[in-house]
Amino acid sequence: MHVIADLSIIPIGVEASVSPYIAACERVIRDTNLKHRLHAHGTNVEGPWDEVVAVTKRCHEVLHEMGAPRVNTTLKLGTRTDREQTMDDRISKVEELLKQQ
Amino acid sequence: MHVIADLSIIPIGVEASVSPYIAACERVIRDTNLKHRLHAHGTNVEGPWDEVVAVTKRCHEVLHEMGAPRVNTTLKLGTRTDREQTMDDRISKVEELLKQQ
Amino acid sequence: MHVIADLSIIPIGVEASVSPYIAACERVIRDTNLKHRLHAHGTNVEGPWDEVVAVTKRCHEVLHEMGAPRVNTTLKLGTRTDREQTMDDRISKVEELLKQQ
Amino acid sequence: MHVIADLSIIPIGVEASVSPYIAACERVIRDTNLKHRLHAHGTNVEGPWDEVVAVTKRCHEVLHEMGAPRVNTTLKLGTRTDREQTMDDRISKVEELLKQQ
Numbered sequence: 466m467h468v469i470a471d472l473s474i475i476p477i478g479v480e481a482s483v484s485p486y487i488a489a490c491e492r493v494i495r496d497t498n499l500k501h502r503l504h505a506h507g508t509n510v511e512g513p514w515d516e517v518v519a520v521t522k523r524c525h526e527v528l529h530e531m532g533a534p535r536v537n538t539t540l541k542l543g544t545r546t547d548r549e550q551t552m553d554d555r556i557s558k559v560e561e562l563l564k565q566q
Numbered sequence: 567m568h569v570i571a572d573l574s575i576i577p578i579g580v581e582a583s584v585s586p587y588i589a590a591c592e593r594v595i596r597d598t599n600l601k602h603r604l605h606a607h608g609t610n611v612e613g614p615w616d617e618v619v620a621v622t623k624r625c626h627e628v629l630h631e632m633g634a635p636r637v638n639t640t641l642k643l644g645t646r647t648d649r650e651q652t653m654d655d656r657i658s659k660v661e662e663l664l665k666q667q
Numbered sequence: 668m669h670v671i672a673d674l675s676i677i678p679i680g681v682e683a684s685v686s687p688y689i690a691a692c693e694r695v696i697r698d699t700n701l702k703h704r705l706h707a708h709g710t711n712v713e714g715p716w717d718e719v720v721a722v723t724k725r726c727h728e729v730l731h732e733m734g735a736p737r738v739n740t741t742l743k744l745g746t747r748t749d750r751e752q753t754m755d756d757r758i759s760k761v762e763e764l765l766k767q768q
Numbered sequence: 769m770h771v772i773a774d775l776s777i778i779p780i781g782v783e784a785s786v787s788p789y790i791a792a793c794e795r796v797i798r799d800t801n802l803k804h805r806l807h808a809h810g811t812n813v814e815g816p817w818d819e820v821v822a823v824t825k826r827c828h829e830v831l832h833e834m835g836a837p838r839v840n841t842t843l844k845l846g847t848r849t850d851r852e853q854t855m856d857d858r859i860s861k862v863e864e865l866l867k868q869q
Contacts, residue, residue, distance in 0.1 A: 503862060552809075
């Protein structure tokens with residue numbers, strides 16, 4: 466099952482500047498073959514379901530190893546069976562519609 | 567890794583009354599040994615990480631089999647290493663604090 | 668516009684035990700006339716849209732006053748125009764379907 | 769109160785191709801002065817809290833006017849009082865850390 470996901474991870478019980486933790490998870494994602502794109506509230510991740518959830522688990526493990534006592538993730542998972550679609554397709558389709566008016 | 571999760575699943579491209587789909591996913595959850603509690607915007611699910619994500623995948627499969635062309639889930643995943651905590655602990659701790667004032 | 672919402676607030680940059688912050692936001696919610704129900708990953712809140720978002724803003728202000736340098740909320744907002752529905756309706760409809768099989 | 773938000777809106781009870789609805793909400797966002805960036809699972813929106821939540825409400829109204837009987841939004845709201853930060857700051861800080869290794 467192919468999934469277009471969005472991974473938004475937050476360490477709890479650490480300092481307010483969480484970018485080192487976000488970067489650590491980002492490295493985990495970039496070490497895979499999954500398509501990914503960082504944004505201001507998470508990272509779009511696309512590929513096989515099992516790999517996407519494995520990456521999420523690995524991020525939790527890494528953040529705990531870095532010292533975060535608690536880690537919270539909001540993981541959005543979108544699957545479809547009617548046709549193939551990539552995360553780029555999603556964005557370009559909306560952008561096209563916006564140009565038409 | 568133990569996780570307190572929240573699974574919120576939505577079929578897209580079907581009728582507005584989505585309760586049969588929610589109930590189908592709820593059955594998948596209840597067929598496991600995971601702790602669970604249905605609320606108005608999803609279901610709290612607690613247990614081993616791998617079982618929680620396996621249940622989520624199974625829900626997507628079941629909803630597609632029911633005819634939903636698209637399925638979107640928002641899965642919240644909370645892990646902690648400082649101490650053990652159940653979903654009941656979380657709620658009762660807040661309720662206690664509320665009584666103190 | 669009537670909304671069935673779910674408010675999940677997390678203070679960042681504070682200690683790992685966040686229940687005093689959750690309780691403070693819960694007090695803000697309970698000081699209104701909005702229907703509410705605490706669960707292990709947030710609070711279901713139901714009522715007029717403007718009141719629900721006002722409560723969310725007030726929770727952010729209160730948590731910052733308590734010393735949280737950063738506050739993150741995931742707010743789910745569900746509206747419908749086809750018919751009236753309460754958060755209790757949502758749950759009981761799913762529970763009924765589960766009993767039928 | 770300044771907020772870095774993420775708005776992810778889904779019409780329920782309509783066809784599986786929801787891009788016209790996403791585009792309609794995107795137009796509402798682009799008609800404001802809020803900073804915004806579309807991604808594959810929503811739109812980052814940044815600016816004053818009240819404007820961000822007003823845009824969200826307007827998107828719900830517009831989607832209902834387009835015929836969606838139900839509309840669900842997941843709105844992430846991030847505020848901080850320790851220092852100013854834009855959504856571009858967030859991304860560039862993580863990108864910098866990734867280059868360092």
